[in-house]
Amino acid sequence: MGLSLFEKLWQEHRVERQDDATDLIYIDRVFLHERTGSIALSSLQADGRDVFYPQQVFCCMDHIVDTYPERSDETTMPSGKDFIVATRSHTRAAGITLFDLDDPRQGIVHVVSPEQGIVQPGMTLVCPDSHTCTQGALGALAWGIGSSEAEHALATKTLRVKKPRTMRVHFDGSLALGVSAKDMILHLIATHGANGGSGYAVEFTGQAVSELDMEARMTLCNMAVEFSAFTGLIAPDEKTVAFLQGRPYAPVGEAWQQAADYWRQLVSDADSIYDCELRVDCTSLEPQVTWGTSPQHATGISGAVPAPGDVDTLERAGREKALAYMDLQVGEPIAGKMLDAAFIGSCTNSRISDLRLAASVLKGRKVAPGLRAICVPGSMLVKAQAEAEGLDKVFIEAGFEWRASGCSMCFFAGGEHFGFQQRVISTTNRNFESRQGPETRTHLASPVMVAASAVRGCITDPREFL
Amino acid sequence: MLMEEFVRHSGIAAPILRGNVDTDAIIPSREMKRVSKLGLGEGLFAGWRYLTQETRNPDPQFVLNQDAYRGASILLSGPNFGCGSSREHAVWALKEFGIRAIIAPGFGSIFANNCVRNGVLALEMGDAEIKRIADWVALDAQRNRVLIDLPAQVVEAADVSFPFSVDPGAKRMLVEGLDAIALTQTRWQQISAFHEQRKQLRPWLY
Numbered sequence: 104m105g106l107s108l109f110e111k112l113w114q115e116h117r118v119e120r121q122d123d124a125t126d127l128i129y130i131d132r133v134f135l136h137e138r139t140g141s142i143a144l145s146s147l148q149a150d151g152r153d154v155f156y157p158q159q160v161f162c163c164m165d166h167i168v169d170t171y172p173e174r175s176d177e178t179t180m181p182s183g184k185d186f187i188v189a190t191r192s193h194t195r196a197a198g199i200t201l202f203d204l205d206d207p208r209q210g211i212v213h214v215v216s217p218e219q220g221i222v223q224p225g226m227t228l229v230c231p232d233s234h235t236c237t238q239g240a241l242g243a244l245a246w247g248i249g250s251s252e253a254e255h256a257l258a259t260k261t262l263r264v265k266k267p268r269t270m271r272v273h274f275d276g277s278l279a280l281g282v283s284a285k286d287m288i289l290h291l292i293a294t295h296g297a298n299g300g301s302g303y304a305v306e307f308t309g310q311a312v313s314e315l316d317m318e319a320r321m322t323l324c325n326m327a328v329e330f331s332a333f334t335g336l337i338a339p340d341e342k343t344v345a346f347l348q349g350r351p352y353a354p355v356g357e358a359w360q361q362a363a364d365y366w367r368q369l370v371s372d373a374d375s376i377y378d379c380e381l382r383v384d385c386t387s388l389e390p391q392v393t394w395g396t397s398p399q400h401a402t403g404i405s406g407a408v409p410a411p412g413d414v415d416t417l418e419r420a421g422r423e424k425a426l427a428y429m430d431l432q433v434g435e436p437i438a439g440k441m442l443d444a445a446f447i448g449s450c451t452n453s454r455i456s457d458l459r460l461a462a463s464v465l466k467g468r469k470v471a472p473g474l475r476a477i478c479v480p481g482s483m484l485v486k487a488q489a490e491a492e493g494l495d496k497v498f499i500e501a502g503f504e505w506r507a508s509g510c511s512m513c514f515f516a517g518g519e520h521f522g523f524q525q526r527v528i529s530t531t532n533r534n535f536e537s538r539q540g541p542e543t544r545t546h547l548a549s550p551v552m553v554a555a556s557a558v559r560g561c562i563t564d565p566r567e568f569l
Numbered sequence: 570m571l572m573e574e575f576v577r578h579s580g581i582a583a584p585i586l587r588g589n590v591d592t593d594a595i596i597p598s599r600e601m602k603r604v605s606k607l608g609l610g611e612g613l614f615a616g617w618r619y620l621t622q623e624t625r626n627p628d629p630q631f632v633l634n635q636d637a638y639r640g641a642s643i644l645l646s647g648p649n650f651g652c653g654s655s656r657e658h659a660v661w662a663l664k665e666f667g668i669r670a671i672i673a674p675g676f677g678s679i680f681a682n683n684c685v686r687n688g689v690l691a692l693e694m695g696d697a698e699i700k701r702i703a704d705w706v707a708l709d710a711q712r713n714r715v716l717i718d719l720p721a722q723v724v725e726a727a728d729v730s731f732p733f734s735v736d737p738g739a740k741r742m743l744v745e746g747l748d749a750i751a752l753t754q755t756r757w758q759q760i761s762a763f764h765e766q767r768k769q770l771r772p773w774l775y
């Protein structure tokens with residue numbers, strides 16, 4: 104019997120088996136951010152422990168920093184400055200590479216890592232941030248952990264991990280125009296539930312996945328955690344190798360050849376067996392949008408708000424609460440729902456290809472009167488690239504705010520937000536209650552749908568603009 | 570740093586019977602104000618617990634504000650409890666508030682790991698059993714206390730013993746109150762040998 108890619112990576116990193124179904128897994132690289140990394144580092148220091156191999160540890164300032172053009176350590180988040188200052192001094196003391204506020208490479212951790220070539224196929228990478236699975240798009244074993252586990256990884260370069268089961272999700276067929284990786288993953292979660300991937304490392308395969316560019320693959324893997332998966336993973340191919348070539352942290356010369364040869368072998372064997380296999384047909388997939396407060400509350404754009412229905416009782420209670428929170432009626436069409444705001448950003452959809460797609464809809468158009476629209480590029484390098492292509496002008500002329508990079512209003516940390524009970528269409532990954540502001544009502548969608556909806560002022564099928 | 574042990578625990582159980590209670594709900598991001606693991610109990614479930622966020626006016630509808638459930642140390646909830654953000658603050662907040670165990674049909678995996686690291690038990694049990702326990706508790710929550718016996722792997726409630734399964738590694742960490750880092754550091758030789766070997770095998774990573 105052959106081995107799946109996940110099994111190969113697991114075996115490659117297993118230091119030893121613990122007596123109890125748990126393995127001690129070697130960690131190649133650790134990422135931190137100022138929100139949780141500051142606490143992990145200060146706690147480690149308080150316990151008198153050192154970072155074992157700081158050369159392999161990186162840190163981003165992204166969660167708490169403001170995204171106003173003129174920003175400083177002062178942030179709108181109450182006591183935000185404390186996190187920024189603490190992170191700066193702890194990373195310096197520990198000898199960790201920090202992408203600080205004034206660094207031209209600053210940005211959201213899961214955007215910066217691939218952009219810099221820090222994540223590479225075949226490695227293990229962890230970060231005290233649940234969306235670390237984004238980086239599985241490059242064929243790495245990358246997963247989110249808590250702060251205590253981050254301390255463990257920093258101090259010992261290992262983690263004690265219970266081996267997850269394996270799942271393959273095979274996406275058949277090709278995507279239609281206006282349909283994207285975001286729609287693939289929302290549809291998967293809506294079909295199999297927000298806990299459908301619980302306990303599994305999920306490999307994404309199939310024609311639709313091969314056809315995605317690297318950035319779209321990151322979008323797909325980003326939301327593996329919203330499926331409750333341990334992580335998402337895509338086998339590297341020529342697109343992956345080409346993506347990494349020339350990146351600052353990618354190997355060069357002979358080492359590059361050696362690495363690339365190794366990466367090309369990283370595929371699941373044809374006869375490998377998974378604990379669970381799912382298939383999704385992409386040919387008839389339409390653009391998706393969420394109606395409720397869990398990513399599983401998604402429907403195609405031509406759909407209507409579903410009844411809480413004959414799902415099991417605890418589930419039903421959640422759906423009823425979601426309908427009340429979102430102020431929606433059962434049976435009402437989701438398209439046409441009036442909006443207060445639109446947001447393009449976050450580690451899900453803020454890369455240059457996302458901005459290009461949104462700009463293609465916005466070009467020569469204006470956002471609906473009274474609608475607040477914001478675009479936050481995923482990194483300062485994405486922002487610079489967009490400006491070189493003139494995309495900033497497209498966004499600004501359409502009526503979008505054009506921001507510096509960071510997590511921004513992907514999550515509400517007590518600072519800037521969309522406002523009480525405002526209805527927002529957003530390219531982010533979580534529509535949880537109050538995620539984007541006090542009782543803010545979030546609808547998740549792809550960048551093209553957010554752009555189209557911003558123009559119309561209501562939830563809109565992007566295909567009308569393409 | 571030694572963890573608080575979890576062996577046997579008897580306590581008042583409060584029901585939050587809905588699925589997908591995410592970590593943003595358990596501790597809203599705006600409540601994570603300090604570079605610290607402490608001072609989070611006040612912010613636990615803040616969005617549901619308080620009618621007004623600034624003045625912290627308690628919502629009498631919310632279960633943890635009700636006299637019947639005063640002093641609760643166990644939560645009963647629905648599938649996928651603790652999904653979403655990796656913030657360990659969710660566990661720190663629960664713990665500071667006095668919650669020692671959560672009984673639910675399933676948990677977010679990062680959250681479940683965070684629980685083990687902090688001496689909190691994330692206990693998996695079927696929907697029907699949880700509903701049954703909740704119904705019995707609701708008759709008189711202060712008197713109908715739920716007993717969790719981790720070594721024996723049973724929950725005792727309503728004159729019934731409900732068996733549950735638990736990952737053996739997690740069980741040992743909890744029962745003995747072990748510090749994972751100290752435990753791993755006893756494997757130092759194996760780790761550094763692996764590290765040196767990997768430098769040879771995949772030199773471009775170093």
Ligand code: SF4
Nearest residue numbers: 234449450510513514
């Ligand atoms: S952009 Fe949002 S989801 Fe991504 S790391 Fe930042 S806060 Fe988390």
